[in-house]
Amino acid sequence: AQSVTQLDSQVPVFEEAPVELRCNYSSSVSVYLFWYVQYPNQGLQLLLKYLSGSTLVESINGFEAEFNKSQTSFHLRKPSVHISDTAEYFCAVSYSGGYQKVTFGIGTKLQVIP
Amino acid sequence: DAGITQSPRYKITETGRQVTLMCHQTWSHSYMFWYRQDLGHGLRLIYYSAAADITDKGEVPDGYVVSRSKTENFPLTLESATRSQTSVYFCASTRGQDEGNQPQHFGDGTRLSIL
Structure with a gap:
């Protein structure tokens, strides 16, 4: 069985400051890792994903995440946050042959303070 | 590109009643999920x-039918x-197909309150 742990339920950060949202997973097989973002009253949207290859993946709006197999982590980072980044972020894991089933973390609410 | 739509967006009902939440996607995607x-x-x-x-x-199917x-x-359906x-x-x-490497596309959700 696989599981995802998001260590922080809420992260307040000042605008233009850096942020890291932590995600750890457990799985006995090879995994695929995702970060999704949810804005108020909306569904989740894919932010970035790691499938294979380079362990550092980036999104179009400046977020990046690094797959660390030895630490079973997939932390999300941004060097300078904007007010518009205020949202809830979900880490998720699936696995090869997993029939598209995904396990989600409980989410981290990022609050950007002006 | 309509994507995936859910209806209704909001629903209030009473205990014991049957209620159905709808989901429609226009991509012809094979897999669909309810969370x-x-x-x-x-x-x-x-x-x-x-x-x-x-x-x-899935993880919490009791009380639901699809x-x-x-x-x-x-x-x-509840x-x-x-x-x-x-x-x-x-x-x-x-x-x-069966690989788990495809991202999921979400609807905007149905907020259901049962009184």
Whole structure:
């Protein structure tokens, strides 16, 4: 069985400051890792994903995440946050042959303070 | 590009009533999913479907029924609603075969309150 742990339920950060949202997973097989973002009253949207290859993946709006197999982590980072980044972020894991089933973390609410 | 739509967006009903949440996608995606989102639990899978007429239970299926007679539709029915089923429900879909590497596309959710 696989599981995802998001260590922080809420992260307040000042605008233009850096942020890291932590995600750890457990799985006995090879995994695929995702970060999704949810804005108020909306569904989740894919932010970035790691499938294979380079362990550092980036999104179009400046977020990046690094797959660390030895630490079973997939932390999300941004060097300078904007007010518009205020949202809830979900880490998720699936696995090869997993029939598209995904396990989600409980989410981290990022609050950007002006 | 309509994507994936859920209806209704908001619903209030009483305990014991039957309620059906609708989900429609225009991509012809093979896989469809129903989740519930609750504070402190994140998203939990209720049911999923790999194709028309193929459905299977997820993590929290009790009290729910699904069907999938057409690829594009995946309704979720609460046969006799209970207060514990008050939640926000999300439908999602994804293309691809059995590999788990496809991102899911979500609807905007149905906020269901059971009094």
